[in-house]
Amino acid sequence: MGHLRSQGAITKEPERGATIPGVDDVRVGFAGLGIMGAPMAGHLLRAGVPLTVWNRSPAPALALEAAGARRAVDVLDLFERSDVVVLMPANADALDDVLAALGDRRSELLAGRTVVNTGTVAPERSRALPERVSADGGVLVEAPVSGSRRPAEEAALVGMTAGARDAVERVTPLLRHFCASTTFCGEVPAALTTKLAVNTFLIALMTGLAESFHFAAAHGLDPTLLREVLDSGQVSSPISRVKSAELVDQDWAPRASLADVLMNASLMTDAARAAGIASPLLDVCRDLCAEGVERGDGGLDVAAVVRTITDRSARESVPPPEKTPQEAR
Structure with a gap:
């Protein structure tokens, strides 16, 4: 049994892999299928989460498509098919590239969506992200994970979250599919x-x-x-x-x-x-x-x-x- 820590409070979580009403039917997009991103996305897929994936190099996305995920042709397609978009970028430049790829459809494709950054970037660069996303009607949740390939494969990562509390609480059940625990840290960039x-x-x-x-x-x-x-x-x-x-x-x-x-x-x-x-x-x-x-x-x-x-x-x-x-x- 995992536990969600919330500024001193610990609440009981459902069994790992259990269906989470109102969450597991949310359309999720996942971009960044590297050493850790691929197994993280795989856990979402095996949990029955409606999943669309995209990666710069197609091989990991093709592997997940063969396992049952939908493969987006580009970043625009990924956002179109998703309510929540999880990003696992290699670095801050890769994160910026994903957002820049939205181009003149940025407002259309961010409005009403939640963007979850699980990658590691400089805290000062992350500090500006909530405003950048909210300016177009979206919400940014900062959710870096501690661990490496094996914890990612074993769904044993340690998640840290920051951002608007209601948005964090909405996406935390999704994070549980690949995190053994999550800790709410406060406002962005406290998690990073x-x-x-x-x-x-x-x-x-x-x-x-x-x-x-x-x-x-x-x-x-x-x-x-x-x-x-x-x-x-x-x-x-x-x-x-x-x-x-x-x-x-x-x-x-x-x-x-x-x-x-x-x-x-x-x-x-x-x-x-x-x-x-x-x-x-x-x-x-x-x-x-x-x-x-x-x-x-x-x-x-x-x-x-x-x-x-x-x-x-x-x-x-x-x-x-x-x-x-x-x-x-």
């Missing part, structure tokens, strides 16, 4: 700011874990033993267990790509600068991710940042400090 705060911890955890395995390897330790100890201790978590397994197996298939993590880290350090605060751990993590992308690992999973750390060790090759006369005795 919350996600960046969460990612501050996640990125530090993932890069720290990679360094832990690098440290162990450099000292001749068996990585499977390190994994066993980490998975058994207080620091163990679902994400650490997944990433530990990837590091042991050197499995770099992207669940959360290094390039995407770099994009998030850059948003976070930019937000920190704008707030006038220090971000020492984030700065190091961002630089490591940037080095990894530069070495050609951007399409690999973030766990592959261990390769960048290994490169640094080889490049720096810092000799141990010489002993002092007292230590030499």
Whole structure:
């Protein structure tokens, strides 16, 4: 059973996959069928939600069409067929491109519709979206999700929502089809700011874990033993267990790509600068991710940042400090 947190209040949700009267018959459009977007849309489809999909590259949309979704020929067609449009853009520019594609039919196609942005963009860019959408009669709900490919496939994402409370409450039952929980954060851009705060911890955890395995390897330790100890201790978590397994197996298939993590880290350090605060751990993590992308690992999973750390060790090759006369005795 999932739960919806509402500024301190917890309300009981229906069983996952259950029909939600007045919601599951709403026509839903979904644009952005990448590593996470495709499984998110798939959960809506399997729940019986009337679904139309669109993606820049057609392959993921064709796969969902084969499973029973309707495939829009373009963004205009997507909005025409939908009451609620869920967007999972790769970045802010992709989000802007979708809205710009409405062209001179913008007022017609936004009026009366709810646009739900589940992607990650800079909070300051998101701040302007509600007014941009409402100017043409629509409503914007900010709903970024925390997680990667596996939680998306398992409908175990963590959703954060912001916007007009009534609009958020209308779309939350749809989010439950791919989120294990949702938390209402307040006005836009509070949900995205919350996600960046969460990612501050996640990125530090993932890069720290990679360094832990690098440290162990450099000292001749068996990585499977390190994994066993980490998975058994207080620091163990679902994400650490997944990433530990990837590091042991050197499995770099992207669940959360290094390039995407770099994009998030850059948003976070930019937000920190704008707030006038220090971000020492984030700065190091961002630089490591940037080095990894530069070495050609951007399409690999973030766990592959261990390769960048290994490169640094080889490049720096810092000799141990010489002993002092007292230590030499």
